[in-house]
Amino acid sequence: MEEYGYLWQLALILMSTKFLGLLTKRYKMPQVVGALLAGLLLGPAVLGNLLSGVVIGGHHLENLALHQTDFIEHLSEIGVIVLMFCAGLETDINELKKCGKASFIIAVLGVIAPLIGGGAFTYWFLEEGWIEASPDSSLFIQAVFVGVVLTATSVSITVETLQEMGKLKTASGNAILGAAIIDDILGIIVLTIVTSLGGGKATAGDSAPLWLVLLKIALFFVFVAIFGYIVYKFFKWWRQRDGKGMHRHAIMAFVICLLMSFAAEYFFGVADITGAFFAGVIISMTQEDQFIASKFDVIGYMFLSPIFFASIGLKVDGDAVMSMGWTVAVFAVLLTVIAVVTKIIGCGLGAKVCGYKNYQCIRIGVGMISRGEVALIVANKGIEAGLMSSAVVAPVIIVVIVTTIVTPIVLKPVFMSGNKTASDVPTTSKLVENYEQREKIGKTNR
Template sequence: MSYHYLLDLALILLSTKLLGLLTQRFQMPQVVGALLAGLILGPAGLNVLTETEFISQLSELGVIVLMFSAGMGTDINELKNSGKAGFWVALLGVIVPLLMGTALAWGAAAAGLIESNGMLENVFVGTILTATSVSITVETLKEMGKLETKVGNTILAAALIDDVLGLVALTLVSSLAGGGESVGLVLLKILGFFIFAAVAGVGANRLFCWMLKRQGGWSTHRNSVLAFVLCLVMAYCAEEFFGVADITGAYAAGLAVACTPKGTYIQSKYNPLGYLLLTPVFFAAIGINVKLDGVSGGMLAFSVLLLVISVISKLAGCGLGAKLCGFTERESIQVGVGMVCRGEVALIVANRGLSMGVLSSAMMTPVVITVVGGTILTPILLKLVFRGEPQEKLVESSLADRYEKTAQLEDASQQLLDADAAMMRKNK
């Protein structure tokens, strides 16, 4: 057994922290530093780190915990109020990128920048741009104290709907290519997932509330472990049985925990875990996965154009959806920027097209550049569009203090409960 993964992990944590502090000095989120650390140390840079199964799995666990924590920190009432806006933001955020991406691929092929396999590949490029991965947006908004706001909840609601619409679009294109499942079966699976999530969420919520009433037999520390078990099971079921992204299942589990009286306390248990280990590995892994071998001038030009279109299309589509629902111009831009990042979702869609033979292997380079470029640009653009607004929460630097105070309050509350229980037994 090789223990080299320990050295890799130490190098990732050290480099992400140092570059995170450096980017923070330039008024940029620390997420950008973590991404740059992966790029510099990965194959695209010094080639010190390479993608391994350990890093890949730890990275996936990182994004699951990140979305689980985001679910626990979501205001349920605000999320309900954001349902209509989230639908229109997601709908236009799928249609506009699909049309603009298809048009760009067709125009680039006509101009000789790329070699196209036909109109179906052009449509598939547009389908890749429909994807949205809000994990980086979530972390950036948390760092700025803007996650639990009207804009933050709208982005989360839109991302959930976007995941469903993007899956339907992928299925339609796959069906045209002669592979994959039927649209009806995919829609049935999606419906089944939401029924499963609702039943599991309500059942888990009632179980936690029942255990809290029996506090003498069940401590809130055990509740935290059971909450994480719920997160992992729902993430697994979403991906394995329903074909929905695992992060959607994790977010649904977080919503279920958020409805319990101890939701905030349980969330505080996972913030240090993400901050100290999982989140840095996740963001560094994105940079480590970048490979820029054999890129021609025309392909590089197309990559830059695809990145620009990926930003403009989400900004225009999602921003227009927010504007139609009564958001101010600034809030609409904030929503649009929050939906720009594609992340691992776009890579999953691209790999699906590659495996079906719809997408050529040469097209993977522009997709990777678009994903990494959008991942780096999103936190920077979010910082710009939220500039001048008051910060509503403490940032990451005070995370340990918040955790310690929460734990102290919980311990004091536990002592009071024990004292009351002892008094009741004595009176009996």
């Protein structure tokens, strides 16, 4: 019976994530939150602790709780690679060029502020011993990594809220969407540098000198440029030679994703998810990108995505959290406050530098508050690499959930305030139109 236990686990994860996902969607929250809650509630953190020590008929009921098995772990690893590949597919280089200087400055300051604020705050807690640290890397690197987690912005909630209000195509809405596109790229670059410098479990006792780490990172981006050019030419030749059999293009795209993920980790010491992301960026420049994206959206949404996000909930160590007591709760609350405040200050200051009015700066800052999938993906990578302890996972999940709930609540009154100017009148925006088109395709496939 035990050898088929993975089938029970898989069925329970898919059923619970779908049910809770629909429940959270009903309350205007992303279904990712439902998947997280499924892992938390059915895993060792909640159900495992509730049933601990309970024995009926010689059976330990705590075994009914879901646990992180090798099977779930491997599926979640594939899931996170596919998720990052899909994120890369959604990154349009032409749109990136149209974002302009303002979006770039907003994104840069929106990354720097939470990186410094979150990193400094976490270092203080780790140094004082108020929260458990990972033994596999220095306190400084662990603190910086938490700052990296806070840099990632998820604007899906913001975009949906602004669409309902008819404010997405305003100057503030365009700035938020443009900055979010650049924000993802900057976050991946920062993640690449920190994971390479951090070493962690993979390179414990064998840390490379700084110059070699930076050289490998530089060579990785050279590799991406050269390999990307080859892939683009290959797909162009393939399309001209054989216009049929588009499904084969999707298979080849997945092969390229896996190869780049492997090459990034094995040859360049860069996170595999970075390789997957840039594989998606490369494929996004081909004419087959929308067809490939539609196929990956289905498999990711139906199967791999729920497993990955549920597995993060399963990784929350209930015993570790309980043993730390009130300090974890305080850390979670303060980290959430810092996550909110630093984004508002960073992005708002960037908007002010670019000449936006004060009320527009506040709108843009609030619109960039929400964290989501990328923050969880980065946190998961930190745990695997030994750059973040399991005790920090719960606070990170709280940050994601709270910012997701808070953003639409605060965004509506903020956008209703301020003097209405010409920049507040909705206009035609290619950036917004392309985003809405991709969202429409994604919702059709789901």
